[in-house]
Amino acid sequence: MRAAARDVHRDCPRARPGIAALTGSSWDRSVFDRIYEADPDPWKFETSDYERSKYADTLAQLGDRQFEHGLELGCSIGVMTQALSERCRTLLAVDLAEAAIARASTRCAVQLGSGAVEFRRAVLPGEWDWNDRRFDLILVSELLYFLSPADNAALAARCVAQARPGCVALLVNWTGPTDTPCTGHEAAGLFADALAAGGFRRSAPLVRDGYRLDLLERPRP
Numbered sequence: 001m002r003a004a005a006r007d008v009h010r011d012c013p014r015a016r017p018g019i020a021a022l023t024g025s026s027w028d029r030s031v032f033d034r035i036y037e038a039d040p041d042p043w044k045f046e047t048s049d050y051e052r053s054k055y056a057d058t059l060a061q062l063g064d065r066q067f068e069h070g071l072e073l074g075c076s077i078g079v080m081t082q083a084l085s086e087r088c089r090t091l092l093a094v095d096l097a098e099a100a101i102a103r104a105s106t107r108c109a110v111q112l113g114s115g116a117v118e119f120r121r122a123v124l125p126g127e128w129d130w131n132d133r134r135f136d137l138i139l140v141s142e143l144l145y146f147l148s149p150a151d152n153a154a155l156a157a158r159c160v161a162q163a164r165p166g167c168v169a170l171l172v173n174w175t176g177p178t179d180t181p182c183t184g185h186e187a188a189g190l191f192a193d194a195l196a197a198g199g200f201r202r203s204a205p206l207v208r209d210g211y212r213l214d215l216l217e218r219p220r221p
Contacts, residue, residue, distance in 0.1 A: 033097055040077070055070075061213055066087055068090070071138045076141075081093045092117075093119050094120045097121075144171065144173055147181060153194055184196055185212065200216040201218075
């Protein structure tokens with residue numbers, strides 16, 4: 001299913017980043033701004049069967065748990081954000097694309113009411129500026145393979161530093177062909193290794209056709 005859905009991946013600039021992929025550097029904001037200018041839902045988050053299956057698996061990994069403070073990195077146009085908001089007392093949703101954040105904010109304001117979710121536009125890890133916050137849910141969705149290994153490690157360190165005892169971290173990654181700095185498997189492995197080194201316990205990843213989910217949890221004292 002992901003192969004069909006990620007035909008869209010390959011047909012948009014995400015699959016042809018140029019020099020960034022060749023050098024292994026993280027993709028910059030301008031690439032994603034161009035993608036969303038060309039198509040407000042470039043990866044068909046609202047309509048694809050692949051995305052619906054991935055959302056269902058993502059929520060199933062969380063079970064029936066409720067969270068005080070959630071952090072969603074890579075919120076895009078807010079489809080998963082809307083579902084997560086029902087499980088979190090507060091939710092901070094982050095993306096680097098201005099058009100994506102605007103659409104996500106509108107979606108959640110209409111469906112949930114103004115102020116139900118806090119949105120930030122930020123290029124990660126460099127523009128992480130919520131160092132006073134602590135989270136018990138961190139969802140990193142379809143983001144890590146766009147980062148260089150160094151930026152992947154830096155982002156993991158940020159998450160470790162601001163994870164509360166009992167924090168659940170869930171990583172969602174496309175695992176098909178890609179021209180990004182890392183494959184989905186590589187990116188997930190690097191990030192999960194860093195979280196484990198920071199005290200998180202890891203479970204075996206859930207691997208589907210085209211994506212994988214990695215669930216980790218920081219033990220309580």
